[in-house]
Amino acid sequence: MPEDLNWAIGGEAGDGIDSTGKIFAQALSRAGRHVFTSKDFASRIRGGYTAYKVRTSVDRVESVVDRLDILIALTERTIHENEDELHEDSVIIYDGERSTMQDVEVPGDATALEVPLKRLAEDAGGAIMLNVVALGAACEVTGFPIENLDESLQKRFGDKGEAIVENNKEAARKGQEYVREEYDEDFDYDMETTDNDYVLLNGDEAIGMGAIAAGCRFYAGYPITPATDVMEYMTGRVDQFGGKVVQAEDELSAINMALGAARAGARAMTATSGPGIDLMTETFGLVATSETPLVICDVMRSGPSTGMPTKQEQGDLNMTLYGGHGEIPRFVVAPTTVSECFWKTVEAFNLAEKYQTPVFLVSDLAMAVTEQTFAPETFDMDEVEIDRGKVVDENDIDAWLDEKGRFQAHFAAADGVSPRAFPGTTDGAHMTTGLEHDELGRRTEDTDVRIEQVDKRQRKVETAREQEDFDYREFGDSDADTLVISWGSNEGALREGLTLLEEDGYDVRFISVPYIFPRPDLTEEIEAAEDVIVVECNATGQFADIIEHDVLERVQRINKYNGVRFKADELATEIKQTLDTPAEATQ
Amino acid sequence: MSSDVRFTDFKSDKQPTWCPGCGDFGTMNGMMKALAETGNDPDNTFIVAGIGCSGKIGTYMHSYALHGVHGRALPVGIGVKMANPDLEVMVSGGDGDGYSIGAGHFIHAVRRNVDMSYVVMDNRIYGLTKGQASPTSREDFETSTSPEGPNQPPVNPKALALASGATFIAQSFSSNAQRHAEIVQQAVEHDGFGFVNVYSPCVTFNDVDTYDYFRDAIVDLDETDHDPSNRDQAKDKILESDKEYMGVLYQDEDSVPFEEREGVEGSMAEIPDGAPEGAMDLVREFY
Numbered sequence: 058m059p060e061d062l063n064w065a066i067g068g069e070a071g072d073g074i075d076s077t078g079k080i081f082a083q084a085l086s087r088a089g090r091h092v093f094t095s096k097d098f099a100s101r102i103r104g105g106y107t108a109y110k111v112r113t114s115v116d117r118v119e120s121v122v123d124r125l126d127i128l129i130a131l132t133e134r135t136i137h138e139n140e141d142e143l144h145e146d147s148v149i150i151y152d153g154e155r156s157t158m159q160d161v162e163v164p165g166d167a168t169a170l171e172v173p174l175k176r177l178a179e180d181a182g183g184a185i186m187l188n189v190v191a192l193g194a195a196c197e198v199t200g201f202p203i204e205n206l207d208e209s210l211q212k213r214f215g216d217k218g219e220a221i222v223e224n225n226k227e228a229a230r231k232g233q234e235y236v237r238e239e240y241d242e243d244f245d246y247d248m249e250t251t252d253n254d255y256v257l258l259n260g261d262e263a264i265g266m267g268a269i270a271a272g273c274r275f276y277a278g279y280p281i282t283p284a285t286d287v288m289e290y291m292t293g294r295v296d297q298f299g300g301k302v303v304q305a306e307d308e309l310s311a312i313n314m315a316l317g318a319a320r321a322g323a324r325a326m327t328a329t330s331g332p333g334i335d336l337m338t339e340t341f342g343l344v345a346t347s348e349t350p351l352v353i354c355d356v357m358r359s360g361p362s363t364g365m366p367t368k369q370e371q372g373d374l375n376m377t378l379y380g381g382h383g384e385i386p387r388f389v390v391a392p393t394t395v396s397e398c399f400w401k402t403v404e405a406f407n408l409a410e411k412y413q414t415p416v417f418l419v420s421d422l423a424m425a426v427t428e429q430t431f432a433p434e435t436f437d438m439d440e441v442e443i444d445r446g447k448v449v450d451e452n453d454i455d456a457w458l459d460e461k462g463r464f465q466a467h468f469a470a471a472d473g474v475s476p477r478a479f480p481g482t483t484d485g486a487h488m489t490t491g492l493e494h495d496e497l498g499r500r501t502e503d504t505d506v507r508i509e510q511v512d513k514r515q516r517k518v519e520t521a522r523e524q525e526d527f528d529y530r531e532f533g534d535s536d537a538d539t540l541v542i543s544w545g546s547n548e549g550a551l552r553e554g555l556t557l558l559e560e561d562g563y564d565v566r567f568i569s570v571p572y573i574f575p576r577p578d579l580t581e582e583i584e585a586a587e588d589v590i591v592v593e594c595n596a597t598g599q600f601a602d603i604i605e606h607d608v609l610e611r612v613q614r615i616n617k618y619n620g621v622r623f624k625a626d627e628l629a630t631e632i633k634q635t636l637d638t639p640a641e642a643t644q
Numbered sequence: 645m646s647s648d649v650r651f652t653d654f655k656s657d658k659q660p661t662w663c664p665g666c667g668d669f670g671t672m673n674g675m676m677k678a679l680a681e682t683g684n685d686p687d688n689t690f691i692v693a694g695i696g697c698s699g700k701i702g703t704y705m706h707s708y709a710l711h712g713v714h715g716r717a718l719p720v721g722i723g724v725k726m727a728n729p730d731l732e733v734m735v736s737g738g739d740g741d742g743y744s745i746g747a748g749h750f751i752h753a754v755r756r757n758v759d760m761s762y763v764v765m766d767n768r769i770y771g772l773t774k775g776q777a778s779p780t781s782r783e784d785f786e787t788s789t790s791p792e793g794p795n796q797p798p799v800n801p802k803a804l805a806l807a808s809g810a811t812f813i814a815q816s817f818s819s820n821a822q823r824h825a826e827i828v829q830q831a832v833e834h835d836g837f838g839f840v841n842v843y844s845p846c847v848t849f850n851d852v853d854t855y856d857y858f859r860d861a862i863v864d865l866d867e868t869d870h871d872p873s874n875r876d877q878a879k880d881k882i883l884e885s886d887k888e889y890m891g892v893l894y895q896d897e898d899s900v901p902f903e904e905r906e907g908v909e910g911s912m913a914e915i916p917d918g919a920p921e922g923a924m925d926l927v928r929e930f931y
């Protein structure tokens with residue numbers, strides 16, 4: 058029997074597949090087993106195939122595999138959908154008494170366990186509990202202690218009263234007993250339990266939790282798969298810490314509300330997915346030129362347009378990196394694991410406030426719908442650090458007033474970061490605008506001031522490069538000739554893939570990059586390798602493009618951005634100067 | 645908040661670049677007077693402006709201010725107020741800004757009823773882009789992009805507001821300085837979303853809806869027996885599309901602002917140095 062167990066429940070959307078899967082996953086996690094869940098779902102609410110899959114082991118599990126050991130099939134289609142993943146030791150649990158399942162043929166050598174789920178559920182108090190009967194049956198097959206399931210049922214149904222909880226426990230027992238009595242196979246699974254108490258959460262929840270931990274108090278959003286969980290997580294919870302979630306009328310409004318809240322001094326965030334990011338793009342430039350700290354989260358799904366809303370893709374990288382007209386200094390951070398969703402969110406808020414820029418937090422559907430177990434200390438709240446950057450108050454604002462006593466909110470500081478006064482601060486009143494402005498925030502078209510402000514904003518990126526640790530994580534053999542690079546949620550699968558490769562005698566160095574911009578310079582690593590492979594969930598290799606670009610020898614550049622077109626004599630001079638200066642010196 | 649604030653304290657040292665005679669001068673003066681009268685000072689005031697000649701207002705006033713992108717000023721104002729209810733928030737923009745590109749936000753800001761004021765400088769034309777039809781332009785008003793007239797009826801922003809559940813709807817005229825300032829002041833003092841549509845003539849591009857036209861047409865509600873607390877009366881007045889009124893058309897005295905209903909208690913700017921106390925409970929929930 059395999060070391061790790063792959064279990065799934067599948068049926069029609071609306072059959073309670075998710076909640077049943079979650080009950081089982083939580084039971085496993087409470088029993089000290091690691092869990093990694095995934096979902097197959099279509100973009101509809103009722104009807105349509107859907108499945109909740111659980112991979113579990115006493116060791117950490119970081120990815121999904123295409124092998125199913127136990128399948129609870131509430132519909133015949135569930136079996137067909139998963140046919141390729143079944144093997145000779147697989148067990149399929151289904152209700153052969155249901156009219157739609159009577160002629161079910163179990164593929165290959167898999168074992169079919171017909172359990173009258175509905176009838177047993179009715180005996181326990183109601184047909185609605187048929188999924189729980191199936192869970193009980195699964196406990197018997199796997200030898201998983203049913204008491205652990207009880208706790209999960211308590212958690213799930215406790216609100217509905219003790220009677221409901223007891224009926225569900227009873228339903229599970231009926232499933233267990235039925236299998237025990239009717240089938241005498243020894244399934245020989247080793248469902249070891251441990252004393253560990255894990256927590257089980259998905260990427261969206263980790264982002265929401267990270268936001269609250271980081272002091273985010275205002276969230277404005279508009280529902281969209283797969284980002285809605287962030288909003289749902291924060292709703293109600295952030296209120297306990299003095300914050301608020303507002304459901305805006307659209308994403309344009311959401312990002313502008315968040316921007317307003319951030320100007321008022323709150324740590325603020327919005328989260329969306331591809332189509333919503335498109336709408337928000339209009340405001341990226343305003344966030345950047347008004348120098349407002351804002352965390353904008355994009356939980357990617359398959360595009361373009363509405364694409365495949367319930368499927369995975371990492372296709373928005375260019376959008377977050379380049380979206381918006383004009384040129385916008387920004388940070389793009391992409392967590393690579395569920396726990397990193399938490400920590401990178403905390404970091405995103407610090408980056409946003411330290412540098413007063415938009416920070417794009419890029420996650421994806423795979424991370425959003427994956428629940429994973431962690432030791433609770435993974436989210437040690439004592440480790441959370443808050444850096445609000447250059448906030449001034451009544452006591453030190455004088456240093457930032459000009460000779461007329463006006464606050465210089467866009468002071469062209471050497472490090473590119475100006476002082477910040479929250480509204481309400483005495484003597485801090487100032488104008489902010491998306492128009493080009495002077496140090497006081499007042500509109501200008503003065504060519505020198507324009508250059509000064511563009512340079513000032515760009516300097517933030519340079520400062521951050523010096524002060525922050527935009528590093529990567531490394532796995533595998535650091536001397537290997539083969540270098541694999543990836544970003545975002547592929548890390549888990551790659552790490553496991555690496556072990557499989559090792560078994561086959563391939564040595565691979567694997568670099569997982571959580572920072573898209575600024576990002577670690579990989580030139581040395583790439584030059585040291587013979588083969589470089591960039592792994593990403595998209596068609597064109599957006600990250601590969603920028604990495605490739607990084608290691609190219611630079612062309613020399615002549616740029617002008619004071620608002621005036623090139624003139625012939627000026628260009629001639631500039632070109633001469635460029636030719637007379639060695640390339641490295643112009644960089 | 646200091647009691648000796650004068651309305652000129654809300655003036656910035658930037659000279660307006662509005663055309664001489666533009667209605668926006670009067671509109672702005674009234675806004676500054678209203679803010680000073682209600683006991684606010686520049687350091688506790690946040691002005692959000694839209695895009696257009698009207699949107700330049702934030703530059704000419706002195707306060708905390710944000711001049712955003714076209715049509716999105718209202719959401720910014722809502723965010724500011726939600727994050728710090730102690731601030732006096734005023735949003736201002738034009739008829740194109742508010743009723744065209746920002747029309748969706750207008751309806752939702754009205755029904756959300758956050759405690760702030762919204763002053764729209766309605767000149768029935770796009771000024772800054774030099775004279776195209778706006779949503780409040782007359783059906784037959786000839787412009788550079790509508791040589792035969794827009795050929796569609798103008799929107800009625802006050803009707804939109806009423807239908808969306810507004811708790812304060814007023815109409816004002818920039819050239820009637822005293823009344824205008826009073827009306828804006830009432831909007832500021834209203835507990836909820838105080839919406840004021842201000843006739844603010846464009847002397848450069850609109851030769852139909854001029855000072856003379858408004859002066860002749862406008863009827864001061866104070867000189868009628870209009871009862872602003874009576875929604876049916878307000879509705880009738882608002883739907884009279886051939887009439888121009890000045891004054892408070894409708895006010896719900898029982899209005900409770902959104903942020904209050906939502907239980908927002910104070911500024912969200914203050915946060916602890918690390919994760920908030922009790923944050924580990926957020927983790928334990930996932931057991």
Ligand SMILES: Cc1ncc(C[n+]2csc(CCOP(=O)(O)OP(=O)(O)O)c2C)c(N)n1
Pocket residue numbers: 695696697698699714737738739740741742765767769770771772773778
């Ligand atoms: C997204 C976007 N579209 C178009 C414009 C161009 N634009 C600037 S002002 C304006 C019209 C403003 O009209 P209105 O709100 O009536 O203000 P007014 O200038 O008349 O005061 C337009 C269309 C813009 N700035 N942004």
Ligand code: SF4
Pocket residue numbers: 661662663665666667668697698767771772845846847848849
């Ligand atoms: S164009 Fe019209 S609206 Fe704009 S400043 Fe001139 S008069 Fe005022």
